[in-house]
Amino acid sequence: MSQIPVELVKLIIALVAIAAFVGLNGLVLVYLERKVAGFVQRRPGPYEVGPQGLLQPLADAVKLIGKQLFTPSGADKLLFWMAPILSFLPVLLLFLPIPFGPVATGMEMDLGLLLILAFAGLNVLALCLAGWGSNNKWGILGAARAVAQSVAYEIPLLLSVLAVAFMTGSLNLTTVVEGQGGWPWQWNAVVQPLAFIIYFVSALGETNRAPFDLPEAESELTAGFHTEYSGMGFGLFFLAEYANMIVVCSVAAALFLGGWQGPFFDGAWWFLVKVYILLLVMIWLRWTYPRVRFDQLLNINWKWLMPLALLNLFITAFVMKL
Incomplete structure (x- = not known):
């Protein structure tokens, strides 16, 4: 009997660990979301089920x-x-290249x-299929918004x-x-503020988080x-949204905030602290700022983020060439 390749075993273990991590973080982020919402709006949030909810x-x-x-009448079954499955499954692959620690990749x-x-x-394709396959006018409008928003905000990101x-x-x-250091002044966020x-604002648009949650705007599209x-x-849509939030914050922590490196005792705990600080900022923004109109959403991208991102890239290329 031939032996199972070591790399395949590592990959399976990594995928199982990622699935457990995504599920556990989904529960944690739901609790954080509600508690932050309660704090911002001066109410307790959930506190009846279990200690402090x-x-x-x-x-x-x-x-x-x-x-x-159930499948709605007239919908394409x-x-x-396929849409919720397609929304969630690619998320597991997104975590594979993320370095949570020196050896935790x-x-x-x-x-x-x-x-x-x-x-x-692939997530925007899932949203498009969900709206189109539902045979619902609000679903189709939400899908059209999701496509326009994702295509726009992918570019500056x-x-x-x-x-x-x-x-x-x-x-x-x-x-x-590894090219950064543990102290804040050694991070790429200081060199490339x-x-x-631009990355963080675009990430809000890509993950459909308020104030950019136009594809599912409850007050307009149910x-x-x-x-x-x-x-x-x-x-599955709900879990995929939170998983994508973790992905964009993890990439931000690796690209701009020094990843697992800290002032002392480098390790995965530094990475998770940075990720959760960014997640708390995303949650705080949701419950602080009102939803923008769709024309404002696109104007922010095409009139501000795009020109600034291009200018920043040209300056970076010029300086690196020198």
Whole structure:
């Protein structure tokens, strides 16, 4: 009997660990989201189920699992159920090249950043299929918004990432992290502050987070692309959104904030601290700023982020050439 390749075993273990990490973080982020919302709006948030409401996310998960799944009349059944699966499954691949620590990387690859950017684009296809396959006018409007928003905000996000890649000469996230230091003044965010700001704002647009949550604007489109979904159909979209938030914050921590390196005792804890600080900022922004109009959303990108990202990239290329 031939032996199983070691790399295949490592890959399977990494995927299982990533799936557990995504599920656990989904519960943690739901709790954080509600508690931050309660704090911002001067109310307690969940506190009945478990001590200080700690078991509320678990109760929500059980409720979603137990809900009946149904296909709306007139919907395309194949597209309708393919959409939530397509939204969630690529997320597991996005975590593979992310270096959580000096040796805590799912799969070391030279083009890891390119893999993340390529597979992250599948999410918008899932949203498009969800809206189109639902045979619902609000779903189709949400899908159209998702496509326009994703196509627009991918460009400045890519340009801001390229600026850092030009500096480090690599698309390997581990190499980018090792090129920085543990102290804040050694981070790429200090050398490339404009790229960091553009990346973070574009990440909000890419993950459909408020104030850029136009594809699912409740006050306008009921729930947008996932209006017709219940139970775990909705749950997979919900989990994929939080997983994508973790991905964009993890990439930001690696590219701009020194990754696992800290002032002392380098390790994965520094990486997770930086990621969760960025996640808290994303949650805080959601409950602080009102939703923008769709024309304002696109104007922010095409009139501000795009020109600034191009200018920053040209300046970076010029300085590196010198």
